[in-house]
Amino acid sequence: MSRGIAPVPDGPVGHGRPAYDDSQLQVIGSSIDADTGELTYLAALLEGVGDALRDAAGRVAVARQAVAASTSWAPTSGRQAQLACRVAQSAVLDASRQADDVVDRLRAAAEAYAEAEAAARNRFVLQMPGLARWFVPDPYRTLVVANLTGLNMLVRGQWTPSDPQFGYFLEEMSWTFTGGPLYPDWAPMAEDRIQLLATVTSAIVTGNITVQRGFTPTGVQLERMWRGYDLAGVRSGPVNAHGAADVGDLNAGISDLYYGAGVPAGTIRLDRVTGANGEVFWQVYIPGTQTQRELGDPDTGGPFGAAVANEVPQDWATNLQVFTGQENPVQNGVIAALGAAGVGAGEPVLLAGHSQGAMVAMAVANSPVVRRSYDVRSVVTFGGPVGHMRTPEGAATLNVEHEGDLTPGLENEANPVEPNRTTVRRDIAASDDPEDAGVVSVTQAHDLPAYQRTAEMIDSSDQGPITSWRAQSADVLAGDTATVETYYYVLRREEW
Secondary structure, three states, rough: OOOOOOOOOOOOOOOOOOOOOHHHHEEEEEOOOOOOOOOOHHHHHHHHHHHHHHHHHHHHHHHHHHHHHHHHHHHHHHHHHHHHHHHHHHHHHHHHHHHHHHHHHHHHHHHHHHHHHHHHHHHHHHOHHHHHHHHHHOOOHHHHHHHHHHHHHHHOOOOOOOOOHHHHHHHHHHHHOHHHHHHOOOOOOOOOOHHHHHHHHHHHHHHHHHHHOOOEEEEEEEEEEEEOEEOOOOOOOOOOOOOOOOOOHHHHHHHHHOOOOOOOOOOOEEEEOOEEEEOOOEEEEEOOOOHHHHHOOOOOOOOOOHHHOOOOOOHHHHHHHHHHOOOOHHHHHHHHHHHHHOOOOOOEEEEEHHHHHHHHHHHHHOOOHHHHHHHHEEEEEEEOOOOOOOOOOOEEEEEEEOOOOHHHHHOOOOOOOOOOEEEEOOOOHHHOHHHHHOOOHHHHHHHHHHHHHHHHHHOOOOHHHHHHHHHOOHHHOOOOOOEEEEEEEEEEEEOO
8 A cells, every 4th residue: 555645636646556547437426516406596596687687778778868869958968978878788788698698507507417416316226117117016026126137147247236226126125025005105204115124124123132132222332452563562663654645545544444454343443644734634444344254154153143233333233223324333433533532623534434334434424413523524435325325514525336336226326416525436347457357246346455446546537526526635635744643443332
């Protein structure tokens, strides 16, 4: 993992890595601040201004005629008055034409953004045609979707479907499991059956597994872990010399927190970075689910319940909680770590997360507690189902996803197209990179090594929304003279 070269806001970054072809990247986002509703409203206001200006020009024309009729009484001043009226009429008409031009441009921009949002949704969300939905009754509809998905898997040459295909399959399955047409449209959450099913499942898990195993539903205990010392207590070297300078560094930093990296499961990491001019900012790394190995694995001896609700809070119970917008122990642990590490109110923060950690990063950035106490400037996520989560206000957000990774498709909803939110997607099945040839399953597409290659493509890209994110995040990306103090915190579920 290379370090030490400051990001370039208006061009490719590089960072000493090989130059990647970014043509594989599907970049969805906007590099300028725009809201379709606001654009339409402004267009309507300006249209009224144009009408008022034309009315004013008409009144000036009437005044000009009156002056012309009386010019014979005062020839010199009369001619001057006519000239002034003519200039005023011309200026007002010119202003009305400019207003009309701005109206046309605003409406064209609103239509362009609406088309971009529709294209982003159509690129991600799949739906069965209306006639098919009418003639194929439930539960056969789910089977039809499953067969079509399987056929497409063969065409793609992968063992698993794309995330939009899986999201739609999950949507149909959720519709069936929540009662189908028997659950009325006016009932709570009927418009989003995936969220309804996840919420009901979360309540069942909390009551029958989390609590029964002796854990509080949302409580967390925090312990700082000292790392970077050998057994004799002598420092073995800096954990991180300069801090993350780009997206590839952030992805590699999250990898530092998974099994085999030398830290216990349930560990998060905070880097206090000091720049060349003494400015301080923070980079926070949040891993994903870490108890799945215990799901009936004879090698670990872990029961099913241990994988669902474990002393390590990065479990499946937390997945359900954060996915449905509920308070959860990992989110609480990250917020507690910000306080324990001494993050100052005026010190910018970057949050980076993978999988479950992606959802947690978005939830932390949107937390009212965090918004009151901290300055979150940037959020970067890898492989997380975050399309249904609100874009954090004031934080440049970058969502990185793979089409062969099923996790980003769980919500079956495209990420919003907003000025401070950029989504970068890559279809690994269509890649000609030899390293991508072996990525044929959801697990491989979801793992961080595949995302590392995508991250390095992003770092080599100069596409508008990416350079916009890079510029907005400049205050929380490290340069070559930065120094780092690393804090590792181990999270554990609170017991009753």
